[in-house]
Amino acid sequence: MRKLFVLLACHFISFAANAQDATPQPLFSGTYVGKAPCADCKLIETELELIYGTDTSGEYALRDKYIGRQGMDMKSLVKGEWVRMYDAKVGMLIVLDADVADKTSYFLYRKDGSLAPLDKDLHKIEAPIDCSLTKKES
Numbered sequence: 001m002r003k004l005f006v007l008l009a010c011h012f013i014s015f016a017a018n019a020q021d022a023t024p025q026p027l028f029s030g031t032y033v034g035k036a037p038c039a040d041c042k043l044i045e046t047e048l049e050l051i052y053g054t055d056t057s058g059e060y061a062l063r064d065k066y067i068g069r070q071g072m073d074m075k076s077l078v079k080g081e082w083v084r085m086y087d088a089k090v091g092m093l094i095v096l097d098a099d100v101a102d103k104t105s106y107f108l109y110r111k112d113g114s115l116a117p118l119d120k121d122l123h124k125i126e127a128p129i130d131c132s133l134t135k136k137e138s
Helices: 002-021
Strands: 030-036 043-052 057-069 072-087 091-096 105-109 115-118
Touching: none
Parallel strands: none
Antiparallel strands: 030 043, 043 057, 057 072, 072 091, 091 105, 105 115
């Protein structure tokens, strides 16, 4: 009986140690890609990486590639922090740089897992093409 108890205790300790190593990842962490129209180039290809920090926040990297700007492709990289928020009228939001007024960006997290860009008043951005970002398969 004592051997069974020791065996079960060891198994439980091993299970608990492995459970602590597994960091929970929220559904929206990962890399999202999409396209947007551009006033002075052909198209903007966007890649947004949401890096897990906690269940409600983390860091991000936003990469834009401007296709055909001034005769060549140009790239930009912006890094910062994101937070998850809930708005009763709109739904689940991912907010980039929430503490920097002129840099704040809003995305609606949709049921299909995509992110739809919103303006500062949390309205859908109207564009000639769908500007939603879809999650890349890992």
